[in-house]
Amino acid sequence: MKIIHCADIHLDSAMTSHSDPESARKRRGEMLRTFERMVSYAAREGVSAILIAGDLFDAPNTRELTRNTVLHCIASNPAIAFFYLKGNHDDNNFLNGLDELGKKPCNLMLFGRNWGCYECGGVAIYGAELHGGDTAFYDGLQPDAEKINIVMLHGQISENPAGVEHGIDLKQLRGRNIDYLALGHIHVPGSGRLDDRGTYCYPGCLEGRGFDECGERGFMLLDIDEESRMITRTFVPFAGRKIVSVSADITGCMTTQEMIITAAEALSDAECDASSIVRLVLTGELDAECEKDIAYLTAAFAEKYDYFETADETRLTVDMDDYLLDQSLKGEFIRTVFGDGTLSDEDKAVIVRYGLRALAGEEAD
Amino acid sequence: MRIISCRIENFGKLHDLDLSFSDGLNVFCRENGWGKSTLAAFIKAMLYGLDGNKKRDLDENERKRFSPWQGGVFGGKMEFEAGQKRYTVTRTFGDSPAKDTFELRNAETNLLSQDYSERLGEELFKLNSASFYRSIFIGQSDCPTVSTDDIHAKIGDLADNTGDMNSFESADERLRKQINALSPRLKSGSLFKLSEEISDLRRRVAEGKNLRRDISECENKIAETEQQKLSRKAERSDLEAQQTQAIKMQELLFLRGEWDRLKEYRENSKKALDEAAEKFPSGIPDEETVKDSIHTAVEMKSAESLMQSYRLSAYEEERLAGMSVLSDSEKPSPEDFDFYFRLEKEYRAAHSQYEKIRLTESETDRLWQLSEAFSQDKTSPSELAAIWNNRVSTKNSLFSKRAACDAIESSAKKARNAAKKRVVVLCATGCVLISLGITFFFIYSAAWFLSAVILGGLFMSVGIFSAVLIMENFVRKPPEELHQLRREIINDEKFIEETDSVIENYLSAHGMLFTESEADQMLSEICREKRDLEELSQKNEAAEKFRIENNLHVLGESIMAFLKKYGTEPDAERLSDQLHELKEAVAEHELLTEKVRQFESAQQIYHSDRAAIRQFLAAYGFDGNEDVNEALEVLRSDLAEYDRLASLHSAADSELEAFKQSHDIDTLASLDAESIPSPETLGEAIRRCSDSLETLNGSIQSLKQTRDELYRQLALWESDSSALREKTEEQAAEKCKYDRLTLTRVLLRTAKEAMVARYVEPVYSAFRRYHETVTGLSSDRYRIDADVNLTVEELGQQRDIKTLSAGYRDLAGLCLRLGLADAMYRDEKPMLIMDDPFTNLDDEKASASKKLLHAVSQNHQVIYFTCSKTRQ
Secondary structure, three states, rough: OOEEEEEEOEEOOOOOOOOOHHHHHHHHHHHHHHHHHHHHHHHOOOOOEEEEEOEEOOOOOHHHHHHHHHHHHHHHOOEEEEEOOOOOOOOOOOOOOOOOOOHHHHHHHEOOOOEEEEEEEOEEEEEEOOOOOOOOHHHOOOOOOOOOOEEEEOOEEOOOOOOOOEEHHHHHHOOOOEEEEEEOOOOOOOEEOOOOOOOEEEEEOOOOOOOOOOOOEEEEEEEEOOOOOOEEEEEEEEOOOOOOEEEEEEEOOOOOOHHHHHHHHHHHHHOOOOOEEEEEEOOOOOEEOOOHHHHHHHHHHOOOOEEEEEEOEEEEEOOOOOOOOOOOOHHHHHHHHHHOOOOOOOHHHHHHHHHHHHOOOOOOO | EEEEEEEEEEEEOOOEEEEOOOEEEEEOOOOOOHHHHHHHHHHHHHHHHHOOOOOOOOOOOHHOOOOOOOOOOOOOEEEEEEOOEEEEEEEOOOOOOOHHHEEEOOOOOOOOOOOOOOHHHHHOOOOOOOHHHHOOEEOOOOOOOOHHHHHHHHHHOOOOOOHHHHHHHHHHHHHHHHHHHHOOOOOHHHHHHHHHHHHHHHHHHHOOOHHHHHHHHHHHHHHHHHHHHHHHHHHHHHHHHHHHHHHHHHHHHHHHHHHHHHHHHHHHHHHHHHHOOOOOOOOOOOHHHHHHHHHHHHHHHHHHHHHHHOOOOHHHHHHHHOOOHHOOOOOOOOHHHHHHHHHHHHHHHHHHHHHOOOOOOHHHHEEEEEHHHHHOOOOOOHHHHHHHHHHHHHHHHHHHHHHHHHHHHHHHHHHHHHHHHHHHHHHHHHHHHHHHHHHHHHHOOOHHHHHHHHHHHHHHHHHHHHHHHHHHHHHHHOHHHHHHHHHHHHHHHHHHHHHHHHHHHHHHOOOOOOOOHHHHHHHHHHHHHHHHHHHHHHHHHHHHHHHHOOHHHHHHHHHHHHHHHHHOOOOHHHHHHHHHHHHHHHHHHHHHHHHHHHHHHHHHHHHHHHHHHHHHHHHHOOOOOOOHHHHHHHHHHHHHHHHHHHHHHHHHHHHHHHHHOOOOOHHOOOOHHOOOOOOHHHHHHHHHHHHHHHHHHHHHHHHHHHHHHHHHHHHHHHHHHHHHHHHHEEEEEEEHHHHHHHHHHHHHHHHHHHHHHHHHHHHHHHHHHHHHHHOOOOOOOOEOOOOOEEEEOOOOEEEEHHHHOHHHHHHHHHHHHHHHHHHOOOOOOOOOEEEEEOOOHHHHHHHHHHHHHHHHOOOOEEEEEOOOOOHH
């Protein structure tokens, strides 16, 4: 029996942090299509159930297109059971009136604030919306030791969840006959052992949404042998686009062209292609008198990727020894700047660069 | 650097002027208008070229200002010493800088030198022309100076190093522009604009902060309305079910009414049937019998009608009596008429054709005449015409043959005469030769004799032989051709004579008189008549043949015999009409005979039918003496009505029985009409429900539109929020940059001032030295700032030297310039050019200024122009 465990899909996310409105709209569409692709994958691979461990949607205000598409995906695949546990981002917007209006697909299983359980083949699937997290809450969970038990929760696991927002008390979950703790909330894939019997796992988000979500993204595919009660877990990279942050140390470069060459080497080493969303982080130390045009450098790579931006985190350096005996205005200026005790080192370096560029007939960058 | 000499070709008012300069002081004391300022400008032009090329003002545009008054080469040359070398610089000036020339030669070797370029002044003094005018060139009323970057650089001895001091002003200006471009206070500053944009974005973001809540409320309202819609739909479904039931009950009520109506209808039909039966006292007759009697009556009526139709009129009876011949004999059949009509048609067609092809009377006469005329002919006229034509051509050829004969004879005669001439010549030559041989025999020798005799004999022999040949050919043997021609001529003449005789006899037989000229025409006329005879004979034969072949005579007689047989006297011209008349008479006879037969038949039927009907009516109680037709009609009508009523009664009975079988009569009987709800009332309630649903749909639609609009606003709000974050970050970055640039500008200026301060001291020392030399007073109250501005302390405050009197101001300015020159050029001192700078000085100071000049000229070459001997 195959089960997909996914979470934190965040459909209809605003996506405005790194995109213009048009790109954000396009990216929202891509995320919705990735969800559709995942359901198609499940149908193709004979998956029996899809566990959505919270944050299917990003905000309470979900667009009609998104709601209808998700509903269609579920209703048009009656052979797949969808287990949907609401996360901290989810709201009732999607579920409102589904039952009353008779639109709720029979293969959509929901969980409330109290523990619910569904039988799926030989597997028992438990879930509850996290609230409070006191002992009584966990005591409500009593899986049968003879069954294969999967428990869905959305929150941050912790050995000591007091003070942790959406904290899940791992200690309370140990020894409760859990074979697989299907978690959501953390966007980076991760897993660990829960107790002697079970493991816990975050599948991460289905698609990265920003440069804080770089790397492979996808879902967990569980292959359950009901006889041996073995659960084999495989991470399936599934994101439509890869978000990559590449660092390039351009220390010593004196011209933009030298920086482009160094950056190109760093980008060629990174696993990104034309569909990738790429951030180039320039690091290292540059001479205050170097020639550097970040806009030109960005333009040199912009067409190679779906999205490309440059973050300049370089530091400027000035070798005071070179100017100690310099009788020129430049020498006098640098000595004056560095003699100003009110300035930070960074300010000094930048001011020296501005001054030198002005004397060289260049604009300050 | 010093100037040694110069030659002015043409420069302003100066031309063809050579001047030499010595070391130290060079005084040029000339009257006003001599051209002292022009000379000073010439020296500057030799060093820097001409300035102000694009200026319109004559004072500023040196090219226009110093263009030669008298024309000629514009320019000159100047010899100078620099760096221990002497050079000659030659410049000429054209209409534009592009036409200017520059040449620098080593004055000692006269070779071209590359030591300096066109920018000679800059390279010698490290000053541009503006700085030159403000330092080592001191003009009238121009003693105070303003330092420039070049001057600062030169003073600081930096010009040869990095040049960055020269860039201070441009760097400062660039920083100022960048700071202004970023400025938060200027409207054009990006920080100012950003601030406005951020304020606007903050306002919009604040306005839209409740959008998510509004959307949620809207979604909830949509859900509630959807719920109401569902309730309303259920209510409508219930009403629709009630309406369906009510309609069913209404249908049952209708069926009960139908049952009552069927029962009433059956009773009525029974009553009508009984009344109809009372019309038949002796029983209801069989329908078939009545039908037979009616049929008989119809037949009787028909027979009566036929009798009326076939009864003969008096005229017809008379006509029938007049056709006894047809009654007695066998009448001709239609086939007979067809045969004789066809026969008559053939006869008429053949007769008509015969009339067309037979000879007319005139043609018959002509045929007889021509037959008579040619009855005695043995030879055909066409053969005679051919003989005559042969005779004519023979006579025509006779003339040519005679001419040919004459020509041959004439030719033979000419040939004979020529041959005779040749014979005579040959014989004469032979005689002469023989005579000469004889003569030579006696004069010379026998050999000569023999030769001449042989040769003469030879000639004579040839001549004699030729004569013999001519005779043989022309006398004994006349030409065969000539002989032949003569024979032909004789034969032709004989043929012509015989032919004329034959033709003359032939024409005479046909009554014509022969003449050679008309014989041809006459023969043609006879030939034509012969052809007419042949044509008429052929036509006559063809007509006769046609008549015989078509049996015209037999046909006519056969038709006429037929007509005679049936009492018609035939007329050959009206055979067809007579045949038709006979045919019509036969047809009329047949018609009348048939009418008689039909009448008799109908009369028999009529009497028989009338008797049968009277018997039938009497059997059913009707009076047989009445009009049988009318009685039968009444009987038939009553019987039909009885049958119709019986049928209706039977149908009503069946319908009632069928209704009973197909419906629950007991249920229908138990229906209570009062308890059934009205479908219309229920329909009204359903309509109200539908209207309500419509309203709810509209509300949902409207709410969805509102929600969509809110989503659109939310998208904008999110975009604005994002933009606000970005703009705020951008503002922080630009503010940081703005602060740093401002600080950069301040620190750069501080550095520049600190640097300048270090070289101001030498200038100040030199100034003090010169000033004290001139005035003999302390110069402590004068100060020089970092920008090399001279100030004077007055009443405890540093003031601009403009506050001084003109004389002191010029003196102080002059001393400052000299101080600058000393400070700027520490090694090789440049020449100083002074264009009457002491005009504002009083006598005492003017005297002091002379001392100053002498002092300066110890270290500098001084070229001093003045117009006053007192200042000389």
